[in-house]
Amino acid sequence: MEGPLLGWGRQEVDGWRKGPWTTQEDKLLIEHVRQHGEGRWNSVSKLAGLKRSGKSCRLRWVNYLRPDLKRGKITPQEESIIVQLHALWGNRWSTIARSLPGRTDNEIKNYWRTHFKKGKPSKNIERARARFLKQRREMMQQTQQQQEEQSLSGQLGGGEDQQNQDGGGGARAGTADVDDRGSAVVDDAVLAPTVVAAEAGQHHHQHDLIMHGDAMMEMDLIMCPMSCALLIHGAAARQQGGGTGSCCGSTASDEYGSSEEDGATWGSLWNLDGVVDDAGACALW
């Protein structure tokens, strides 16, 4: 496996190797990261004896060599998450990728390009997207209304944390609402403290989110539908007595690996009407 992969045109520019990585290079990089950890990519080439730029090393590691990467095709769940997050964040692939454990921004970007950019399942996608945006609008209006009511009444002296604790209805925390079409509406308030803490590092990115299209709004709360999905999943699992709730982890990947081309799966995925039961638990997971 030593260097048969030519064809990227340039093999070496200014002393830097370019093009496909060899297994030898991969080994060197893996070994280096194992010993020194991630980061300091520019020094990797020297320390590891790689004729690769820091950028190239980082890219290779992040997109291909990282041990926590989930190989295999994007599952329908992940796909729906991608669509929702893209509706929220646009082409912020890295942000979207953070909500999909084991997936890279590059992977998601490629996936989006090939599947949605050319409008393959456009009707479903657009419908779901439109529905999602509409739901978000309604939800935000509702939230705003609640905030106004609260500020007007002034009786809830608990401060700004109050709404998070209460979630606008107490029992709603950790669940999904169901709108008049039966679709799952993820409530901002379901964001658990742990999730907030986990997201705190990137809060500054997400606080001033600009919605796509006509839905321009500022997010007062940290928006992470995947986190919400996790919680929905968890809630569903709890309701079923399942206990642990793994989200789009490897199990999901395994489960859907064989059926993701199935049109029926697509249909059921986007027709969320049958997905959320009366208790608000999401049956997808």
Place this chain on the structure above:
DNA sequence: AATGTAGTCAACCGCAGGCAT
């Protein structure tokens, strides 16, 4: 069976922001 086309994946490039000096 050969050829053309679309899909997928891996990698590169340029830019911007953050951080150290």
Place this chain on the structure above:
DNA sequence: CATGCCTGCGGTTGACTACAT
């Protein structure tokens, strides 16, 4: 405070593969 370097991100490109004609 200014500058330079490093890192990360998004866009783009090229090669390979699968499928259709």
